[in-house]
Amino acid sequence: MRILVRLPNWLGDMVMAVGALKELPFLFPGAQVSVIAKQGLQDLLPFFPPLQEQFIFNKADYKGPKGLWQFGRKIAAQAAPFDLFISFPNSFSAALMGYGTGARQRIGYKGEARNLLLTRSFAKPQNRHRAEEYAQLPELFSGKTGRPLRVSLHHSFAKEDYIVVNINSEAQSRRLTHTKAVEIITAVQHTFDQKIILIGSPAEKEFADTVVCALKAKNRVETLAGKTSLKELAQVLASAQLTLTTDSGPAHLSNALGTQTVVLFGAGNEANTAPYNKDFVTTLRLGELSCEPCTQNICVRFETPQCLERLDVGRILLAMQQKIALR
Numbered sequence: 001m002r003i004l005v006r007l008p009n010w011l012g013d014m015v016m017a018v019g020a021l022k023e024l025p026f027l028f029p030g031a032q033v034s035v036i037a038k039q040g041l042q043d044l045l046p047f048f049p050p051l052q053e054q055f056i057f058n059k060a061d062y063k064g065p066k067g068l069w070q071f072g073r074k075i076a077a078q079a080a081p082f083d084l085f086i087s088f089p090n091s092f093s094a095a096l097m098g099y100g101t102g103a104r105q106r107i108g109y110k111g112e113a114r115n116l117l118l119t120r121s122f123a124k125p126q127n128r129h130r131a132e133e134y135a136q137l138p139e140l141f142s143g144k145t146g147r148p149l150r151v152s153l154h155h156s157f158a159k160e161d162y163i164v165v166n167i168n169s170e171a172q173s174r175r176l177t178h179t180k181a182v183e184i185i186t187a188v189q190h191t192f193d194q195k196i197i198l199i200g201s202p203a204e205k206e207f208a209d210t211v212v213c214a215l216k217a218k219n220r221v222e223t224l225a226g227k228t229s230l231k232e233l234a235q236v237l238a239s240a241q242l243t244l245t246t247d248s249g250p251a252h253l254s255n256a257l258g259t260q261t262v263v264l265f266g267a268g269n270e271a272n273t274a275p276y277n278k279d280f281v282t283t284l285r286l287g288e289l290s291c292e293p294c295t296q297n298i299c300v301r302f303e304t305p306q307c308l309e310r311l312d313v314g315r316i317l318l319a320m321q322q323k324i325a326l327r
Helices: 011-016 018-027 042-047 064-078 092-101 130-142 178-191 202-214 230-239 249-256 313-326
Strands: 002-006 032-038 054-057 084-087 105-109 120-122 162-166 195-198 221-223 242-246 261-265 281-285
Touching: 002 018, 002 092, 011 018, 011 042, 011 130, 011 249, 018 032, 018 130, 032 042, 042 054, 042 230, 064 092, 084 092, 084 130, 092 105, 105 130, 120 130, 162 178, 162 230, 162 249, 178 195, 178 202, 178 313, 195 202, 202 221, 230 249, 242 249, 242 313, 249 261, 261 313, 281 313
Parallel strands: 002 032, 002 084, 032 054, 084 105, 105 120, 162 195, 162 242, 195 221, 242 261, 261 281
Antiparallel strands: none
16 A cells, blocks of 8 residues: 655654654554655654655745645655545645645645545544544544554654853744843853753844843853754754754754653643653643633743743753753
């Protein structure tokens, strides 16, 4: 059986989908699994379970519905026919791409008029973790119950003596303020002997640089924001003793690579989107505001997200010390 999986478009979700990929050979013995990944995330695929083929989708090259259809037809022309297309993104565009591949069976969750393009669609399970939502889709189609879910990425990087700190997030409601970032990093400097490495995307480099400049002492602090590829970021996270991070893609990546990870939650629901490996994660939430948890990308109640701003630094340091002790 040949299976083609349309992977999610965001780093954290792509990591959470790994558990479902690991289950496909169990649900469909002997299956050959191929994937479609978004341009920019393909460097993560070497850490994934073995894959037959990899198709990289660049939205800039295939614009609009016509482009989605053409990309699907390109896959159909290049590869042997697929028996099953699995759409993890809950979008019309992902289903249209799958329709273009000509796969005999095409499955996904209901919504966005996707039923016209899918051969079978299912109601999304309620009150489940996102990783479990992804895993349940092929289970519903196969009629089998999967094994205990394992969201893990394989690597051979050795541990080194440093702590990774991520102060960034795509959403303002999940990102540390400049003042809070300086407060936390200063406290980490005073508490731990390890070197501190800040990470971030090219768009986050300026913010990380201003935080480092504001530190009274800059010893043992290095910023790699904007300086790493995704593959290099994975190596930095995998080799760390500990990662302290906001709710973000790097939080999931660190956790799946087997690094002890402390996640500071502002907006977002940790029951649905926290890093999945419980042995390698501690989540911290203020839990004192009536608006918690929310799912807004921008805090609509305060000028800055107070759910993060009011987090006690002593509580953060204690969680980090407990995780370091597990190493």
